[in-house]
Amino acid sequence: MRISTAESQVMRALWAKSPLSAEEIIAALPVDQDWADATVKTLLNRLLKKDAIAADRDGRRFLYRPLVAQGDYVHAESQGLLDRLFDGRLAPLVAHFSQREKLSDQDVADLRRLLESLDDDK
Amino acid sequence: MRISTAESQVMRALWAKSPLSAEEIIAALPVDQDWADATVKTLLNRLLKKDAIAADRDGRRFLYRPLVAQGDYVHAESQGLLDRLFDGRLAPLVAHFSQREKLSDQDVADLRRLLESLDDDK
């Protein structure tokens, strides 16, 4: 059962902090993403139906929490993109970005550190 | 106007080689992706309507060629994923992969080379 992009915004909020009430989730969404409350309610219900989240009653309201691990979702999505666009491999994606948008110094530094830590493992 | 995942398979074929006739495109699609001919025709028409490709008459048939540059598409998709899942930054994605599936030696080597070439630019 797939999590759509709109739904992923809700998951995002829950992955950042949970459990949260519907109201809190609405508040936690990016400002530029201004959905009607009803819209978020719909997304919550769809996620419930997909067993991507669970709801625990807390008085008259519910507190929601993720059932799908962020890592699993992120991995599936990322791998899907790599498969579709980069023959499933990571380096070409990084290469792509290094040519288009210059990588930020921050990114380069992070990547460098990452590779070093890989060395250490060996 | 967005290019869907199914449509992107067709684009993939055209980016690899163009112009191609519908028949050639069908042949060029991955074997595991066995669509009815009619399906590919539909996708071609949708892509035409979206101005993602163009068709030039060649006798009784058409030869199709991409109008959208592969780089542009790839960039939009990739950036979208990064924005949705990694706060728009690249390093966290790489970090993610380095934790889950071990990066292949190939990938690591490629990344290392990439970073070195970035150094050279400076």
Add this chain to the structure above:
DNA sequence: CCGGATCGATTACGGATGTAAACGATGGAG
């Protein structure tokens, strides 16, 4: 010159998605 094969164009159709209003239960204010 005719009928079948072949193209592209048109139409179909169920399910997912984005977006949201309407409805029904219920708890709290007065």
Add this chain to the structure above:
DNA sequence: CTCCATCGTTTACATCCGTAATCGATCCGG
């Protein structure tokens, strides 16, 4: 006790997507 505000639930609806059948024009073999 009653009525409104507030939740979650149900229903709505246009569009997109995946998948494909059908239709109409046209070319080729006989």
